[in-house]
Amino acid sequence: MSELLSVSGLSKRFGGLNAVSDLSFSIESGSIVGLIGPNGAGKTTVFNLVCGQQQPTAGEVRFEGRVVNALPPFERVRLGMARTFQSTVLYTDSTVLENVLRGLAARSGPAVWSGVPGLGRWRAYRDDLHRRAFDLLDFVDLRDVHDITARNLPYGHQRSLGVAIALATSPKLLMLDEPVAGMNPAETAQMAQLIRRINQQGTTILVVEHDMSFVMQLCGHIIAVSNGRKLAEGTPDQVQRDPQVIAAYLGDEDVAA
Amino acid sequence: MRARSSRYALAIVIVAAVVGAWLVPSFVHGNFWLHIFDMMLINAVLALGLNIILKTGQVSLAHAGFMAIGAYASAQLTLKLALPFLAAFLLSGILAAAVALLLGRVILRLKGVYFILFTFALNEFIFLVSKDAVALTGGNTGLVGIKAPTLPFVAGSLQTKAQFYYLALAVFLLALAFLAALYRSPFGRAMDAVRESEQLAEATGYDPMRVKLIAFVIGSFLAGLGGSLSAHFLRYIAPFNFTFWESVNFLLMNIIGGSFSLAGPIIGALILTPLPEFLRDYLLWQQFLYGLILMLFMRFLPDGVTSAIGMSVRAVVDWVRTPRRKGAPVAAETQP
Ligand SMILES: Nc1ncnc2c1ncn2[C@@H]1O[C@H](COP(=O)(O)OP(=O)(O)O)[C@@H](O)[C@H]1O
Ligand SMILES: [Mg+2]
Numbered sequence: 220m221s222e223l224l225s226v227s228g229l230s231k232r233f234g235g236l237n238a239v240s241d242l243s244f245s246i247e248s249g250s251i252v253g254l255i256g257p258n259g260a261g262k263t264t265v266f267n268l269v270c271g272q273q274q275p276t277a278g279e280v281r282f283e284g285r286v287v288n289a290l291p292p293f294e295r296v297r298l299g300m301a302r303t304f305q306s307t308v309l310y311t312d313s314t315v316l317e318n319v320l321r322g323l324a325a326r327s328g329p330a331v332w333s334g335v336p337g338l339g340r341w342r343a344y345r346d347d348l349h350r351r352a353f354d355l356l357d358f359v360d361l362r363d364v365h366d367i368t369a370r371n372l373p374y375g376h377q378r379s380l381g382v383a384i385a386l387a388t389s390p391k392l393l394m395l396d397e398p399v400a401g402m403n404p405a406e407t408a409q410m411a412q413l414i415r416r417i418n419q420q421g422t423t424i425l426v427v428e429h430d431m432s433f434v435m436q437l438c439g440h441i442i443a444v445s446n447g448r449k450l451a452e453g454t455p456d457q458v459q460r461d462p463q464v465i466a467a468y469l470g471d472e473d474v475a476a
Numbered sequence: 477m478r479a480r481s482s483r484y485a486l487a488i489v490i491v492a493a494v495v496g497a498w499l500v501p502s503f504v505h506g507n508f509w510l511h512i513f514d515m516m517l518i519n520a521v522l523a524l525g526l527n528i529i530l531k532t533g534q535v536s537l538a539h540a541g542f543m544a545i546g547a548y549a550s551a552q553l554t555l556k557l558a559l560p561f562l563a564a565f566l567l568s569g570i571l572a573a574a575v576a577l578l579l580g581r582v583i584l585r586l587k588g589v590y591f592i593l594f595t596f597a598l599n600e601f602i603f604l605v606s607k608d609a610v611a612l613t614g615g616n617t618g619l620v621g622i623k624a625p626t627l628p629f630v631a632g633s634l635q636t637k638a639q640f641y642y643l644a645l646a647v648f649l650l651a652l653a654f655l656a657a658l659y660r661s662p663f664g665r666a667m668d669a670v671r672e673s674e675q676l677a678e679a680t681g682y683d684p685m686r687v688k689l690i691a692f693v694i695g696s697f698l699a700g701l702g703g704s705l706s707a708h709f710l711r712y713i714a715p716f717n718f719t720f721w722e723s724v725n726f727l728l729m730n731i732i733g734g735s736f737s738l739a740g741p742i743i744g745a746l747i748l749t750p751l752p753e754f755l756r757d758y759l760l761w762q763q764f765l766y767g768l769i770l771m772l773f774m775r776f777l778p779d780g781v782t783s784a785i786g787m788s789v790r791a792v793v794d795w796v797r798t799p800r801r802k803g804a805p806v807a808a809e810t811q812p
Contacts, residue, residue, distance in 0.1 A: 292679055296681040297681055302679060304679075310669065310676065311672070311673075320665065321680065325669070325682045385680070387680070
């Protein structure tokens with residue numbers, strides 16, 4: 220196994236607050252890694268730094284051995300880094316199909332004129348795009364609702380659509396920010412299934428989650444953070460038994476679960 | 477089957493509209509109405525130019541400013557440098573586009589109301605320059621004696637309003653065809669993505685800045701062309717042609733017609749162009765009326781007239797297609 224993502228000495232200050240402090244970790248290609256920690260621990264900030272939505276105060280982000288600090292988010296996506304957002308972000312006024320098409324078209328976008336009817340390979344391009352979109356919708360089980368406006372989808376479907384849009388960019392690394400927050404147990408189990416299937420296709424996963432039992436079942440490797448610092452790292456068992464982790468989660472009923 | 481027949485219907489409507497538009501000067505003879513039809517086409521080109529900027533989610537109030545750049549450039553290039561109309565016309569579009577390219581890199585970083593405010597100030601700035609840079613613009617007096625357009629292989633110049641109409645129609649149709657192709661291309665999808673969620677677009681591989689910049693440059697190019705057309709049509713331009721209210725006018729055309737389709741700005745131009753002619757005696761009321769219209773549309777028809785037309789057409793089509801044979805089992809429809 221090789222190293223897909225590695226961050227070293229990553230830090231982010233917001234005014235006087237150290238949201239992330241001197242954080243280092245790396246992710247093996249093909250793994251499912253969990254990033255856990257109490258609310259405000261800095262998990263979302265780590266995502267923002269890794270994906271380029273925010274600039275680190277210090278530290279380095281490497282993807283496939285290449286330093287990507289200077290790249291804007293859309294260029295990191297083109298390298299194969301994709302993410303979802305903690306609060307579902309969709310093209311809410313567009314159909315489910317159009318949402319996925321936009322994720323697909325961004326990366327494989329040919330020249331402008333190939334979209335002109337009668338010129339270039341318009342029909343072939345469009346048919347190929349639609350075929351891949353429906354394949355993806357099948358994969359996340361949203362084909363039946365493909366013509367529904369995203370804002371009218373039930374919550375669970377909206378979360379799946381968020382994942383589908385990210386998947387549409389053909390990522391090597393998929394980063395999911397609290398994918399099962401607010402879901403009922405049935406929806407949670409479905410999402411876990413989906414994440415496993417994505418991983419089986421060769422996509423590396425980094426997942427932030429609050430639901431401890433969810434993370435413990437899903438992830439082979441876990442990184443625990445608190446106050447922007449790494450507390451512990453290892454297998455679910457190791458992390459669960461770590462005294463510092465237990466202290467950080469003291470009173471958090473999820474640990475007992 | 478349904479998609480195909482509706483495509484034929486659309487093709488027929490488009491051909492009929494183009495033929496109808498082409499025949500206008502054969503049926504409309506009064507100068508008053510010909511003047512209005514010419515202005516409708518010029519305004520439609522300008523409103524289309526604003527439409528592509530709106531499509532990326534940027535509400536520009538500087539559109540009349542870019543129109544001014546095109547108008548003054550075209551007038552002076554033909555008056556002072558004696559360039560042929562067609563060269564001046566194209567150069568005026570390119571100049572407006574170049575200014576948009578330079579400014580866009582900076583101002584497109586502004587979002588929402590900040591962008592609106594800045595473009596408002598930009599329009600005022602261009603307006604002031606047009607008043608004060610007397611050597612270039614003729615100041616408050618404006619520029620008179622601008623020549624009627626000439627075309628290669630066409631003898632004489634397009635002196636009459638009927639002759640000018642065909643030029644304006646050709647420019648309008650070219651602009652429309654170009655935008656229609658662009659909106660259907662992958663770039664059209666990119667513009668929709670950036671408008672709907674810049675955050676998501678950026679996180680899925682689109683470069684929002686580049687998308688917005690290209691749209692702003694194309695939109696300003698069309699504004700420059702529209703400015704050139706109006707200069708050579710009216711043969712006289714002055715600062716009052718390019719006030720902030722003109723920018724509002726182009727925005728209103730998009731809002732009233734509906735900014736989410738290309739039909740919107742065209743319908744908006746058709747509706748709003750004749751209005752001032754009929755409101756001439758009530759100039760004071762005009763701005764008040766525009767404000768009222770704007771508010772009513774925002775409240776009751778936020779997606780404009782085209783959305784209402786689209787909805788009623790769809791309702792009629794659905795009604796026509798709904799089988800109403802009594803007792804006919806619905807399931808029979810699905811059998812092969
Ligand atoms: N843009 C920001 N400006 C200021 N403070 C922020 C910003 N984003 C996050 N923070 C703060 O940084 C800390 C970590 O936040 P976050 O990364 O969202 O935590 P988590 O995702 O682990 O719940 C919190 O204290 C939060 O208030
Ligand atoms: Mg968070």
